[in-house]
Amino acid sequence: MNRTASPWQLATRTARMNPSAIREILKLTERPGIISLAGGLPSAETFPVEAMREATARVLRESPREALQYAASEGYAPLREWVAAEVGRNGLAVDAAQVLITSGSQQGLDLVGKVLIDAGSRVAVESPTYLGALQAFVPYEPEFVTIACDDEGPLPDAFAARAKGARFLYALPNFQNPSGRSIGAARRAALARAAEAIGVPIVEDNPYGELWFDAAPAAPIASHWREGTVYLGSFSKVLAPGLRLGYVIAPPAIFAKLVEAKQAADLHTPSFNQRIVHEVIRGGFLDAHVPTIRARYKAQRGAMQAALAAHLPQSGPLACSWQVPGGGMFFWVELPPGVDSDALLVKAIARGVAFVPGAPFFAGEARHNSLRLSFVTVPAEAIERGVAALGAALAELHDETAGRRPRRPAMQTAAVAP
Amino acid sequence: MNRTASPWQLATRTARMNPSAIREILKLTERPGIISLAGGLPSAETFPVEAMREATARVLRESPREALQYAASEGYAPLREWVAAEVGRNGLAVDAAQVLITSGSQQGLDLVGKVLIDAGSRVAVESPTYLGALQAFVPYEPEFVTIACDDEGPLPDAFAARAKGARFLYALPNFQNPSGRSIGAARRAALARAAEAIGVPIVEDNPYGELWFDAAPAAPIASHWREGTVYLGSFSKVLAPGLRLGYVIAPPAIFAKLVEAKQAADLHTPSFNQRIVHEVIRGGFLDAHVPTIRARYKAQRGAMQAALAAHLPQSGPLACSWQVPGGGMFFWVELPPGVDSDALLVKAIARGVAFVPGAPFFAGEARHNSLRLSFVTVPAEAIERGVAALGAALAELHDETAGRRPRRPAMQTAAVAP
Numbered sequence: 025m026n027r028t029a030s031p032w033q034l035a036t037r038t039a040r041m042n043p044s045a046i047r048e049i050l051k052l053t054e055r056p057g058i059i060s061l062a063g064g065l066p067s068a069e070t071f072p073v074e075a076m077r078e079a080t081a082r083v084l085r086e087s088p089r090e091a092l093q094y095a096a097s098e099g100y101a102p103l104r105e106w107v108a109a110e111v112g113r114n115g116l117a118v119d120a121a122q123v124l125i126t127s128g129s130q131q132g133l134d135l136v137g138k139v140l141i142d143a144g145s146r147v148a149v150e151s152p153t154y155l156g157a158l159q160a161f162v163p164y165e166p167e168f169v170t171i172a173c174d175d176e177g178p179l180p181d182a183f184a185a186r187a188k189g190a191r192f193l194y195a196l197p198n199f200q201n202p203s204g205r206s207i208g209a210a211r212r213a214a215l216a217r218a219a220e221a222i223g224v225p226i227v228e229d230n231p232y233g234e235l236w237f238d239a240a241p242a243a244p245i246a247s248h249w250r251e252g253t254v255y256l257g258s259f260s261k262v263l264a265p266g267l268r269l270g271y272v273i274a275p276p277a278i279f280a281k282l283v284e285a286k287q288a289a290d291l292h293t294p295s296f297n298q299r300i301v302h303e304v305i306r307g308g309f310l311d312a313h314v315p316t317i318r319a320r321y322k323a324q325r326g327a328m329q330a331a332l333a334a335h336l337p338q339s340g341p342l343a344c345s346w347q348v349p350g351g352g353m354f355f356w357v358e359l360p361p362g363v364d365s366d367a368l369l370v371k372a373i374a375r376g377v378a379f380v381p382g383a384p385f386f387a388g389e390a391r392h393n394s395l396r397l398s399f400v401t402v403p404a405e406a407i408e409r410g411v412a413a414l415g416a417a418l419a420e421l422h423d424e425t426a427g428r429r430p431r432r433p434a435m436q437t438a439a440v441a442p
Numbered sequence: 443m444n445r446t447a448s449p450w451q452l453a454t455r456t457a458r459m460n461p462s463a464i465r466e467i468l469k470l471t472e473r474p475g476i477i478s479l480a481g482g483l484p485s486a487e488t489f490p491v492e493a494m495r496e497a498t499a500r501v502l503r504e505s506p507r508e509a510l511q512y513a514a515s516e517g518y519a520p521l522r523e524w525v526a527a528e529v530g531r532n533g534l535a536v537d538a539a540q541v542l543i544t545s546g547s548q549q550g551l552d553l554v555g556k557v558l559i560d561a562g563s564r565v566a567v568e569s570p571t572y573l574g575a576l577q578a579f580v581p582y583e584p585e586f587v588t589i590a591c592d593d594e595g596p597l598p599d600a601f602a603a604r605a606k607g608a609r610f611l612y613a614l615p616n617f618q619n620p621s622g623r624s625i626g627a628a629r630r631a632a633l634a635r636a637a638e639a640i641g642v643p644i645v646e647d648n649p650y651g652e653l654w655f656d657a658a659p660a661a662p663i664a665s666h667w668r669e670g671t672v673y674l675g676s677f678s679k680v681l682a683p684g685l686r687l688g689y690v691i692a693p694p695a696i697f698a699k700l701v702e703a704k705q706a707a708d709l710h711t712p713s714f715n716q717r718i719v720h721e722v723i724r725g726g727f728l729d730a731h732v733p734t735i736r737a738r739y740k741a742q743r744g745a746m747q748a749a750l751a752a753h754l755p756q757s758g759p760l761a762c763s764w765q766v767p768g769g770g771m772f773f774w775v776e777l778p779p780g781v782d783s784d785a786l787l788v789k790a791i792a793r794g795v796a797f798v799p800g801a802p803f804f805a806g807e808a809r810h811n812s813l814r815l816s817f818v819t820v821p822a823e824a825i826e827r828g829v830a831a832l833g834a835a836l837a838e839l840h841d842e843t844a845g846r847r848p849r850r851p852a853m854q855t856a857a858v859a860p
Contacts, residue, residue, distance in 0.1 A: 080498050
């Protein structure tokens with residue numbers, strides 16, 4: 025290839041864009057026999073195929089022309105009204121006029137980035153945070169500011185101290201991807217107060233909130249500061265991700281700009297999909313359907329919780345730690361210091377199990393001794409086998425490392441100061 | 443409202459983003475009784491509802507889990523292969539690996555902008571050009587360079603002289619929106635040669651190529667310089683726009699970056715829609731279906747051609763001019779110098795007909811005495827009545843302007859130098 029002759033000059037932003045680490049791992053997991061605890065894929069068992077079939081037939085019978093024609097960039101009005109009512113039930117009172125239907129909530133993140141981020145803008149994120157959000161924001165060339173977190177999410181004082189002048193804080197308060205952690209009610213109020221005090225808006229992303237196992241989440245952060253918060257939701261986890269349907273709820277100060285960005289991005293989300301989903305859900309379908317997903321995922325969480333306790337050491341030189349998530353799809357495992365989950369992945373794949381290493385989820389300094397496990401994609405029996413294989417891979421890696429350890433320092437003595 | 447207290451700081455790029463002029467006009471056309479020659483909406487009569495119904499039922503019967511699950515960012519492999527074969531039939535030999543499925547070709551334009559445009563980059567465009575492309579590119583803050591055009595499209599010499607150093611030339615060679623004009627075979631080759639000589643790639647947008655009435659278009663510009671051209675296509679005009687399905691074909695030099703941008707934008711285009719459309723078209727459906735669209739639109743073009751000849755003056759002080767398009771959806775009418783199509787629109791709406799003023803289609807200096815008429819959205823009889831009303835509105839505007847003219851110069855004499 026004669027590179028100098030290429031007529032293509034790439035935009036500067038592309039230098040920071042990279043293929044998703046998860047995506048590359050997912051390719052490995054397509055090999056036959058691999059148990060994938062890697063993907064963030066909902067269980068296909070939960071897809072309401074029969075309801076989809078009926079709704080599609082009805083839409084194509086009753087409003088085929090409207091479903092197949094161009095439509096408004098804001099979205100299908102009855103679906104916008106449904107969303108407004110639904111988030112109202114969850115403690116966030118909004119008008120349907122503030123609801124923008126998007127092509128999955130990933131598009132909501134892209135539109136937020138396009139409208140709010142200049143090159144060099146500071147954007148505050150949790151540590152770790154959702155990789156897809158980093159990918160959506162990166163093309164707009166922000167400087168990420170990592171906010172210290174505890175088991176309940178971002179620390180309000182750390183946020184107030186570090187985030188002044190940031191364009192927004194990106195937070196995922198319910199069963200966060202990747203950590204599984206949730207922000208409690210008092211912490212939500214405190215974060216909203218801190219944000220208002222320093223004048224930094226919040227982008228609140230809630231794809232997993234409906235997937236609670238024991239108790240429904242607290243009211244959204246947005247309910248504490250409506251005019252300072254953008255709220256994102258999705259139908260991917262309660263219906264099916266292959267429809268690519270999500271929404272953004274934004275205050276009047278930026279709603280019109282988000283609609284303009286949406287129009288420039290893809291004119292509108294498919295009217296076909298919007299009408300079918302509205303037809304599925306308008307009669308209260310989710311009230312019966314979502315509990316079946318919760319029950320399934322709760323059982324699978326239990327299976328992973330038991331498997332982790334059985335197969336990963338919690339004391340000694342290989343002691344691992346994890347929180348038990350109250351919902352969602354993920355366990356986040358902290359490995360012993362010095363164990364690199366990239367190296368562990370190689371061993372794990374050889375033993376027939378895949379996971380996602382933790383490093384890509386950090387916008388700042390990465391903790392390489394961490395990994396994410398999904399408990400929703402494969403059934404309980406496979407979870408048990410997969411976690412057992414992971415435990416064996418960890419032991420193998422440790423044995424090899426221990427075997428090599430005496431040699432390494434000796435080899436490096438000459439070059440490295442003590 | 444306390445504006446100073448708003449926590450939202452918008453990105454600089456939003457200052458250049460605006461709601462589409464067409465969109466605002468389309469709102470007017472929703473008033474009952476208005477004949478809209480404004481929208482670029484395909485005739486809903488052409489939507490293959492029965493084929494969609496069968497294909498959807500089959501997809502939900504045979505591969506519901508795959509259709510409703512997350513999928514690859516590049517698109518559904520059999521659909522990518524279909525696209526490669528189809529553009530091959532039209533004279534552009536490509537590998538399916540170079541095909542990226544997008545959420546309408548509008549998204550293709552957004553991704554191209556994201557990957558190729560830096561703030562201040564020069565982007566060469568036709569005059570007039572597709573408004574949706576300007577909207578897609580504007581958020582990336584280019585400087586538009588307008589290339590002089592004749593009835594056959596951009597002049598290669600003007601392009602070579604003005605576009606050196608531009609990131610790309612954006613061209614719409616078949617039945618262009620808004621002008622209806624097509625670029626001939628020799629001009630395509632000459633443009634490709636000029637582009638290669640100055641090292642400026644071409645972004646070739648072809649949503650309307652299948653809608654030819656008399657003869658199929660010449661081979662794509664891309665066929666003359668494959669490694670220097672991105673080619674965009676769409677299912678919106680041959681199947682239905684409400685599915686939001688298009689594609690980008692790009693050389694290896696930029697394909698991977700477009701996929702990364704796609705992934706960041708919305709992960710992937712709905713697998714549901716991709717599989718349904720593939721199910722509709724895989725057996726050769728379009729070979730029978732598209733000729734029916736061509737026949738319908740050709741008859742409607744004829745109706746508009748006759749109505750224009752009957753109701754718009756072609757000589758005298760109100761002489762208008764237009765080209766008869768060989769396909770597509772639009773007539774472009776040049777009004778007499780000094781007649782502003784914005785003012786004409788007010789009169790036209792009052793008489794029950796809407797069109798799109800020409801000014802928004804110019805990236806550089808706008809020709810306000812121009813307008814776009816769609817002949818596909820409403821049937822022949824309504825076209826006749828609509829164009830008659832347009833002719834009457836033009837005469838009324840002229841009479842009023844003529845009536846006022848004597849007063850104006852007198853009022854201004856004191857202030858304006860002779």
